[in-house]
Amino acid sequence: MMSKGKILVVDDNSGIRAALKILLPKYFNAVELLASPAAIHACLRDFRPDVVLLDMNFETDTNTGNEGLFWLSEIKRISSQTEVVLFTAYADIALAVEGMKRGAFDFIVKPWDNEKLVSVLQAACDKVVQKSGKTGKTVAKETESSAVAKMYWGEGSVMSGIRRTVEKIAPTEASVLITGENGTGKDVLAAEIHRLSDRGLKPMVCVDAGAITETLFESELFGHVKGAFTDAYADHVGKMEQANGSTLFLDEIGNIPLHLQAKLLRVLQNRSVTKVGDTHPVPVDIRLICATNKNLEEMVRNGTFREDLYYRINTIRLELPPLRERQDEILPLAKLFIARYAEKYHRPVTGVTGAAEKLLVSSRWNGNIRELQNGIEKAVILADGELLDVEDFHLSSSPASESEASQGEETLEMVEERAIRAAMSRFNGNLTHVAKSLNVSRPTLYAKLKKYNI
Numbered sequence: 001m002m003s004k005g006k007i008l009v010v011d012d013n014s015g016i017r018a019a020l021k022i023l024l025p026k027y028f029n030a031v032e033l034l035a036s037p038a039a040i041h042a043c044l045r046d047f048r049p050d051v052v053l054l055d056m057n058f059e060t061d062t063n064t065g066n067e068g069l070f071w072l073s074e075i076k077r078i079s080s081q082t083e084v085v086l087f088t089a090y091a092d093i094a095l096a097v098e099g100m101k102r103g104a105f106d107f108i109v110k111p112w113d114n115e116k117l118v119s120v121l122q123a124a125c126d127k128v129v130q131k132s133g134k135t136g137k138t139v140a141k142e143t144e145s146s147a148v149a150k151m152y153w154g155e156g157s158v159m160s161g162i163r164r165t166v167e168k169i170a171p172t173e174a175s176v177l178i179t180g181e182n183g184t185g186k187d188v189l190a191a192e193i194h195r196l197s198d199r200g201l202k203p204m205v206c207v208d209a210g211a212i213t214e215t216l217f218e219s220e221l222f223g224h225v226k227g228a229f230t231d232a233y234a235d236h237v238g239k240m241e242q243a244n245g246s247t248l249f250l251d252e253i254g255n256i257p258l259h260l261q262a263k264l265l266r267v268l269q270n271r272s273v274t275k276v277g278d279t280h281p282v283p284v285d286i287r288l289i290c291a292t293n294k295n296l297e298e299m300v301r302n303g304t305f306r307e308d309l310y311y312r313i314n315t316i317r318l319e320l321p322p323l324r325e326r327q328d329e330i331l332p333l334a335k336l337f338i339a340r341y342a343e344k345y346h347r348p349v350t351g352v353t354g355a356a357e358k359l360l361v362s363s364r365w366n367g368n369i370r371e372l373q374n375g376i377e378k379a380v381i382l383a384d385g386e387l388l389d390v391e392d393f394h395l396s397s398s399p400a401s402e403s404e405a406s407q408g409e410e411t412l413e414m415v416e417e418r419a420i421r422a423a424m425s426r427f428n429g430n431l432t433h434v435a436k437s438l439n440v441s442r443p444t445l446y447a448k449l450k451k452y453n454i
């Protein structure tokens with residue numbers, strides 16, 4: 001039976017790689033093979049293996065195993081949850097013991113026994129799943145969704161400039177402030193910066209300051225101890241502590257009221273957080289990325305945003321322009337979304353007609369990339385042919401307008417229900433993300449969930 005799990009094999013012997021390329025895919029979800037350890041960093045970041053099967057000697061004529069031990073430490077340093085199985089042609093017990101002391105899961109001697117190798121790799125995968133407290137299915141799902149969230153950069157000049165800055169600043173500890181209208185891709189950009197950083201193997205922790213009430217804000221961000229307030233039945237670890245060693249993404253930072261801004265600033269300055277109802281500060285090491293669609297400078301001027309907090313979060317500023325100012329990106333993004341939704345809904349759509357291209361490029365896209373994405377999703381579901389045409393889009397006015405609602409209630413209701421169900425499944429029922437992706441408020445989403453019995 002196929003096990004869950006992703007295996008990375010690092011071995012410079014092409015014969016061994018060829019044999020494992022045939023053997024391992026029968027037992028595991030995904031297998032990557034590297035001839036040289038030089039690409040291990042990139043592979044850990046992009047492929048995110050559960051287990052690495054690591055050769056101990058990469059240079060002919062050396063059999064000290066030192067290189068293997070070095071790479072073992074590197075893998076553990078970068079991704080402590082990844083298990084490493086050492087693979088050596090030289091049965092050296094001392095080396096095996098040293099490797100295990102340094103955190104290797106097990107040791108396999110070449111020439112190997114297929115059954116033994118598979119069972120050791122399976123046991124290592126099981127350990128990863130147990131440690132993360134997830135089933136193999138959810139591990140695979142997370143990987144899928146992180147692949148979906150991967151940012152499309154395009155060739156446009158504006159985004160190329162931002163990309164160059166991002167590549168420079170991502171590996172640093174600098175706080176980043178991302179600004180831009182709704183739907184311009186601030187969340188996606190934050191995730192990309194995190195992915196490219198040294199913290200990228202840990203999950204980024206997100207707080208949507210626009211979606212939590214003022215009363216819950218402190219407890220959500222800083223945590224609370226049991227009994228701190230009426231409903232505090234147990235200790236709760238706040239998002240800041242959860243983000244320790246990783247990145248905290250504070251979305252809609254412009255929505256935080258002034259008195260809470262002061263508390264947030266204190267935590268950021270002291271690099272320690274005290275739970276509500278507690279007196280002991282806990283040190284936290286976080287990289288901060290904030291986003292807003294508000295004009296923070298104006299808020300500072302009119303006294304609704306603290307100047308000191310503004311400077312604290314704003315070491316690097318990235319401004320995502322509205323989609324109407326990045327027209328060269330509209331068609332490439334449209335193609336990307338068409339391919340995504342054609343596959344998802346099993347529709348034969350492959351592109352757009354020339355007339356539809358003109359319409360897409362000249363539309364205002366007040367809801368930016370989110371609106372384009374939603375428009376394409378609907379069009380792909382409803383289209384009859386292979387090419388989307390002008391009438392497949394309802395772009396004469398803004399997409400949520402009444403003119404759209406009057407175009408055949410039955411069909412649109414069906415589309416709406418399907419879109420909500422799709423979003424619920426895509427975001428595993430996370431209502432904040434579902435509401436955001438559909439561009440509706442949470443109360444509207446609740447009403448629709450009730451209406452469609454979802």
Ligand SMILES: Nc1ncnc2c1ncn2[C@@H]1O[C@H](COP(=O)(O)OP(=O)(O)OP(=O)(O)O)[C@@H](O)[C@H]1O
Pocket residue numbers: 149150151152153180181182183184185186187188189251293369370373436437
């Ligand atoms: N560069 C991109 N490549 C692929 N998809 C993108 C890109 N930018 C945005 N999207 C998609 O557009 C939608 C909106 O993006 P995102 O949520 O990041 O925008 P936002 O600016 O954070 O919006 P809001 O201000 O409402 O929070 C998402 O579904 C996202 O997947």
